[in-house]
Amino acid sequence: MLYRRFEQLIDIFRAAPTDAPPDKVLPFYLYYLRQVWPSFAALLVVGLIGALIEVALFSYLSRIIDLAQGTPPANFFQIHSTELIWMAVVALLLRPIFNGLHDLLVHQTINPGMTSLIRWQNHSYVLKQSLNFFQNDFAGRIAQRIMQTGNSLRDSAVATAEAIWHVSIYAISALVLFAEADWRLMMPLITWIIFYSLALRYFVPRVKERSVISSEARSKLMGRIVDGYTNITTLKLFAHTQNEQEYAKEAIIEQTEKTQLAARVLTSMDVTISILNGLLIVTTTGLALWLWTQSLISVGAIALATGLVIRIVNMSGWIMWVVNGIFENIGIVQDGLKTIAAPLAVTDRENAPHLNVPHGEVRFDQVDFHYGKKSGIIGGLNLNIKAGEKIGLIGPSGAGKSTLVNLLLRLYDLQGGRILIDGQNIAEVAQQSLRAQIGMITQDTSLLHRSIRDNLLYGKPDATDEELTAAIRKARADEFIPLLSDAEGRTGLDAHVGERGVKLSGGQRQRIAIARVLLKDAPILIMDEATSALDSEVEAAIQESLETLMQGKTVIAIAHRLSTIARMDRLVVLEKGQIAETGNHAELLAHGGLYARLWQHQTGGFVGID
Structure with a gap:
């Protein structure tokens, strides 16, 4: 005592x-x-x-x-x-x-x-x-x-x-x-x-x-x-x-x-x-x-x-x-x-309100960003994405695709311009509330060195067992999760995945990531090469899940695979931080510009890098 x-x-x-x-x-x-x-x-x-x-x-x-x-x-x-x-x-x-x-x-x-x-x-x-x-x-x-x-x-x-x-x-x-x-x-x-x-x-x-x-x-x-x-x-x-x-x-x-x-x-x-x-x-x-x-x-x-x-x-x-x-x-x-004691580079304003996303409209207004360099990566970019619209970001490496996504997530602050979601400036709302409204599947999925269950619940901490099981099934992760085990004898959802998820294959990690975003069910969805780690058979098996995942959401997809691009309402082609051209697949091919040249260099279902 x-x-x-x-x-x-x-x-x-x-x-x-x-x-x-x-x-x-x-x-x-x-x-x-x-x-x-x-x-x-x-x-x-x-x-x-x-x-x-x-x-x-x-x-x-x-x-x-x-x-x-x-x-x-x-x-x-x-x-x-x-x-x-x-x-x-x-x-x-x-x-x-x-x-x-x-x-x-x-x-x-x-x-x-x-x-x-x-x-x-x-x-x-x-x-x-x-x-x-x-x-x-x-x-x-x-x-x-x-x-x-x-x-x-x-x-x-x-x-x-x-x-x-x-x-x-x-x-x-x-x-x-x-x-x-x-x-x-x-x-x-x-x-x-x-x-x-x-x-x-x-x-x-x-x-x-x-x-x-x-x-x-x-x-x-x-x-x-x-x-x-x-x-x-x-x-x-x-x-x-x-x-x-x-x-x-x-x-x-x-x-x-x-x-x-x-x-x-x-x-x-x-x-x-x-x-x-x-x-x-x-x-x-x-x-x-x-x-x-x-x-x-x-x-x-x-x-x-x-x-x-x-x-x-x-x-x-x-x-x-x-x-x-x-x-x-x-x-x-x-x-x-x-x-x-290093000062925070990205901070919330005092008493910043929470972001409210009833529709999911995204607008990039005269956006300037250059990672602190003198010349810009992105300069004066304007892009409107309607609520529920699905766009694909296309372009060579270094064109600014991932940077644009990082700015939407407010991982960095802009040097100029603004980004609006349903008319709300994301620089004026709480960061946590912004990211809570955006689901993201990345190309290189990094999992926490915890159990499968803990990694999935990152999408929705209060998810019920029924919701967890449904997300796993939709992502086709139910095929391998019951077979998992670790050195401590834990199995299935309780098995630990190792640092950054190294005990799982790339495809398995990606399916866990998809299940996690399914649980989150955010109104805005970002997919950065979401199916790149999957083989064709597995990708085909979860296409229906991805279609379900995208329904009713505003979607921004960075992709080279034709199967992903084909599902998009509109394609936005970036070059050196600027929008080079925009339109659907057929329109851009007929235009004969950068997209058409990238298309001609495709190999095995991938859009080549110029």
Whole structure:
């Protein structure tokens, strides 16, 4: 029950305070610390009391020695029983209580709770990034930065909270206790504090700087390794294992060198602090002995001075590594900010309404788009698609077919013009509601590494078993799903498909994709080479399903196969981001333009690429 109370102090799924986290290190820390401030405030209070108790124990040691010297043994416990009982209460009761509270706050509350909170909010934010964001980075590097930033921010924050009290309480208490014995005992410690601070001031920024460089190299290595694993089929097919090893080897060499450079600073800092610590022990102990020989301090004061100095020396080594860890983790957080706090390229307007699609009319009005380049991929394009109309997009590679579809899905924002669905500008509605009204079947279907059922329910999460079965049957996926199994012994709809669906054939993945879109039943349908992965027999078997799927919908099909083109009401031929010609199949052939030339180059049912 006690553990559970502490484990529930932080709500890990609380909503983020703002739409985007800050992109500077200190505001980024404060952004998350403010969300868990009660836990950190409690940790600071407990840390203060714990540090005071530790110092009190050293004071008790000195006091016991002096009491023992000045009291007859026979009457020692009788005379000092009250004081000794209080010392025992501090050591046996208060110290374990506050140490236990410290461990509960760190291990039950902050370590798991704050880390999960940071990861949840970072992951939720990164999911909102544009398609271009993910295309320009390694998936492995993005994932690693999300995972390690939470750990590093938490560790550095906790270490800072603990170090604050240990450093300040031990230093101040030692100076006070030394002053009570003899003010001259303070001098070696004051001198040590000055030089210790200067050493940290010199080394810590260099540790931070090299930690950032080392973290970047580590993220790069992770990205390369995960990239190889993700594309393992390509690696095997082209027999490039050796090349892949060399590719990873370059990153390993770079990461090792950057880590070694960071370690040089740590070694230099360690040696410097060790020399300063040795001087502190020798000077303080020597001065205490000299003062005792002059009858200026007691034996208890020697024990106090020596014990405290050794404790401070041990603590200084701990602080050195804590400070190093803090700034190394700050470096990792700083590296993670490049991904986590990157501004969103495609955002919803405040209080953006949901898209309402009663008909499904689509209009491209003076659309300009160029992927951030100076010259356009698409420039001044106008295209009206009537509600329920089925058009085919035709054109050579690079003509802008897929780009047009991506713009309709608002995976990118336009540089000019607008796209309207039933008169509503898609830039002014919520992205989620826009994509909820569009079903899409792509040429290269990528499934999630989950069960067949989970992949299908992406189309309609609340679908009934009857709806699921009907969609599977219409897509002709009922022929193979019952036969599926995985390494964990799961079968049928519960079988997992592997990363990106690699355990299924191209045709099987495509039929799962078609079933998923059948479940979604959106009013606008996009088909990008929807049947390209199917053999002729399977394609013929699901033509009726595709006809059913397209009924009553506005359809945009990117296709080269004649069977798909023939079903379209109108063909739109694109060339260099412009509409070169439009009409039905017969009209375009009679026109003798680009479509006619592409038609003449067809082979085996495919329209050739010019």
